[in-house]
Amino acid sequence: xxxxxxxxxxxxxxxxxxxxxSVLQRRAAMEVPDSDAMRLSLMTRxxxxxxxxxxxGLVIVxxxxxxxxxxxxxxxxxxxxxxxxxPLTLLVAGLVMRVRADAVVWSGVAAVTAGLALGMxxxxxxxxxDTVEDFAWIPALLVTGVFEAGLIVAALRSxxxxxxxxxxxxxxCGYALTAALMxxxxxxxxxxxxxxxLASWQLYATAAAxxxxxxxxxxxxxxxxxxxxxxxxxxxxxxxxILYGVTLFDEExxxxxxxxxxxxxxxxxxxxxxxxxxxxxxxxxxxxxPPTAPR
Numbered sequence: 076x077x078x079x080x081x082x083x084x085x086x087x088x089x090x091x092x093x094x095x096x097s098v099l100q101r102r103a104a105m106e107v108p109d110s111d112a113m114r115l116s117l118m119t120r121x122x123x124x125x126x127x128x129x130x131x132g133l134v135i136v137x138x139x140x141x142x143x144x145x146x147x148x149x150x151x152x153x154x155x156x157x158x159x160x161x162p163l164t165l166l167v168a169g170l171v172m173r174v175r176a177d178a179v180v181w182s183g184v185a186a187v188t189a190g191l192a193l194g195m196x197x198x199x200x201x202x203x204x205d206t207v208e209d210f211a212w213i214p215a216l217l218v219t220g221v222f223e224a225g226l227i228v229a230a231l232r233s234x235x236x237x238x239x240x241x242x243x244x245x246x247x248c249g250y251a252l253t254a255a256l257m258x259x260x261x262x263x264x265x266x267x268x269x270x271x272x273l274a275s276w277q278l279y280a281t282a283a284a285x286x287x288x289x290x291x292x293x294x295x296x297x298x299x300x301x302x303x304x305x306x307x308x309x310x311x312x313x314x315x316x317i318l319y320g321v322t323l324f325d326e327e328x329x330x331x332x333x334x335x336x337x338x339x340x341x342x343x344x345x346x347x348x349x350x351x352x353x354x355x356x357x358x359x360x361x362x363x364x365p366p367t368a369p370r
Contacts, residue, residue, distance in 0.1 A: 082148025085140045086156040087163075092137035094160030099130035121293060134289070145258040151200035151326045154254055154316030155191065158309050158344050161351050162187050180354055186347030194340030197333045200317075203325030205262040207255075211323055219252055227291075230298075239299025240307045242291050247311025249288025254312075255319040256281040302352035309348050310341065 121127040144153045162184040169176050176184075223245055230241035260277035272278060295304045320326040 079148055079152070082144045082153055083156065085144035086148070086153045087159070089137045089140040089144060089153075090157045090160035091163045092133045092140060093157065094162075094164030096130040096133035096137065099126050099133070138285070141254065142257055142261055145254060146261040146264070149200055149202040149326050150254055150258050150320035150324060151198070151317045151328060152195070152202075154251065154320075155194065155313040158187055158191050158313055158348070161305055161309065161348060165351055165354065177354075179350055183347040183350035183354070186343045186350065188347075190340045190343030190347060193343065194337055197336040197340060198317075198328040199333075200320070201327040203320070203327065205258075205265070205324075207259045207323045215255075215319070215323060219248060223248055234298075236299035236303035239295050239303040242295035242298060243304035243307035244311045246288050246292035246295055247308045248315050249284055249291055250308075250312050251315035251319060253281055253284040253288055254316050255323060256284055258324070300352070302349055305352040306345050306348040310345060314341075 141153070165180055166176060166184065169180070226241050226245040226248070230238045230245065233241060256277045260272060260275050260281055263271040263275045263277075267274075292304075292308070295308070317326075317328065321328065
């Protein structure tokens with residue numbers, strides 16, 4: 076029970092860090108011209124912006140929190156919690172900027188929160204194994220590679236929000252793969268400590284998958300609006316992570332008639348994400364109030 080509490084706590088901290096990072100990175104990506112899309116020059120332009128570097132700092136914090144969460148809980152529990160990252164981010168941003176959340180924000184927060192609660196209660200994830208047999212990674216990586224390649228090719232043939240959505244889903248797949256590899260790598264700490272962790276191929280594959288997902292996300296944010304990217308990123312990460320958990324770690328979810336409330340939960344989460352991503356706070360277009368003059 077204590078392990079599950081720790082896992083949920085650090086999953087929430089991960090969601091908060093990741094959501095804040097997405098908003099900051101979107102603001103930075105808006106300053107990059109379309110001609111730099113899917114090129115290394117995109118990253119060289121972004122790295123010169125302080126707001127983007129702040130977002131990367133939050134990504135690092137999120138990675139540490141996520142590693143702890145995955146080491147203490149099942150992937151089918153940890154990753155779906157990340158759907159609350161956008162609501163948490165907007166509420167904190169509103170407090171920092173001294174902007175009161177309006178009815179649209181609160182309705183989006185309520186929809187996402189209710190969807191997450193309903194989905195977790197209906198699915199009732201059961202923890203499986205902590206490690207994955209090495210040979211099981213071969214078909215998983217092949218299928219992931221083909222899926223990612225298809226999304227990227229389709230994105231390159233599209234423009235605007237269609238490209239943003241496709242790249243957002245590709246980034247989500249990359250982040251889900253990163254989580255699965257990270258969970259497998261962290262299991263080495265129990266078996267052989269830090270030495271075993273550093274010697275595992277999964278640790279370096281985690282880094283490679285994470286960098287690839289980050290690159291895809293920057294291109295998604297540069298290609299279109301946050302409202303096109305965030306739902307695909309949020310739901311894609313959760314669903315693909317659950318798929319990895321079930322197929323690689325033997326985690327179990329309830330099926331049968333339970334699929335009906337699970338689908339309702341997905342609809343609630345998607346609706347909430349769309350509403351929140353359309354708000355000025357999410358787009359980074361809401362300016363903070365002017366400072367009060369001294370009396």
